[in-house]
Amino acid sequence: MANTQAMCTSFKTEVLNGIHALGTTVIRAGTGADTIKAALYLASATVNAATTAYSATGEVSGTGYTAGGVTATNATAPTSSGTTAYWTPSASFTYTTVTLATSFDCVLLYNSTQANKSISAHTFGAQTITAGTFVLSMPANDASNALIRIA
Amino acid sequence: MIVSTTRGEMDDSLLDKREGSIDDANENTTWVEYWLAGDLVHRSAHVRLKKAMVSSVDVGGF
Numbered sequence: 077m078a079n080t081q082a083m084c085t086s087f088k089t090e091v092l093n094g095i096h097a098l099g100t101t102v103i104r105a106g107t108g109a110d111t112i113k114a115a116l117y118l119a120s121a122t123v124n125a126a127t128t129a130y131s132a133t134g135e136v137s138g139t140g141y142t143a144g145g146v147t148a149t150n151a152t153a154p155t156s157s158g159t160t161a162y163w164t165p166s167a168s169f170t171y172t173t174v175t176l177a178t179s180f181d182c183v184l185l186y187n188s189t190q191a192n193k194s195i196s197a198h199t200f201g202a203q204t205i206t207a208g209t210f211v212l213s214m215p216a217n218d219a220s221n222a223l224i225r226i227a
Numbered sequence: 228m229i230v231s232t233t234r235g236e237m238d239d240s241l242l243d244k245r246e247g248s249i250d251d252a253n254e255n256t257t258w259v260e261y262w263l264a265g266d267l268v269h270r271s272a273h274v275r276l277k278k279a280m281v282s283s284v285d286v287g288g289f
Binding site for chain 2: 081082083088162173175196198199200201203204205206207208209210211212213214215221222223224225226227
């Protein structure tokens with residue numbers, strides 16, 4: 077037998093589950109999963125790794141769209157395979173019967189339970205929607221394709 | 228088929244339908260547009276994300 081220096085895979089999953097607090101943390105209201113939301117941003121906005129929280133600045137607006145976006149369906153808890161921890165929302169983000177006339181190309185995932193703190197930004201080819209539906213489908217929830225992975 | 232448009236619900240037989248798609252490393256996207264007399268009256272899009280957010284972590288040595 078030999079010892080191997082490594083980041084423990086269980087830790088990666090537990091980070092996604094909010095188990096560890098290596099710095100100052102928050103008092104949680106319960107043990108349930110937080111509410112994660114998905115907001116759309118204009119192509120002219122600046123959403124990136126430096127984005128710390130949801131903001132209405134640069135967010136799309138238009139008929140049928142509610143500021144803050146839609147709530148992500150979270151039916152599958154973070155898990156791991158091999159040495160990768162991962163999580164993917166368990167359903168598409170659907171913005172039904174909206175008109176978004178100004179082109180947008182980004183969705184921000186954020187935690188509405190924890191002061192709207194940001195999680196990740198995902199970009200795509202710029203779109204507009206006219207009296208229609210915008211659907212963002214998720215990749216497969218596995219160690220190679222999941223939307224959020226800690227490898 | 229009935230389509231929601233900027234002018235209310237309309238039968239698609241009255242409209243000019245246009246479709247398109249993008250398929251690259253980041254996404255597979257399809258969209259459909261309906262036009263009436265030169266005006267865009269409906270546009271829907273479906274983006275299938277491919278590219279995940281991956282954070283690599285490592286441990287330091289002594």
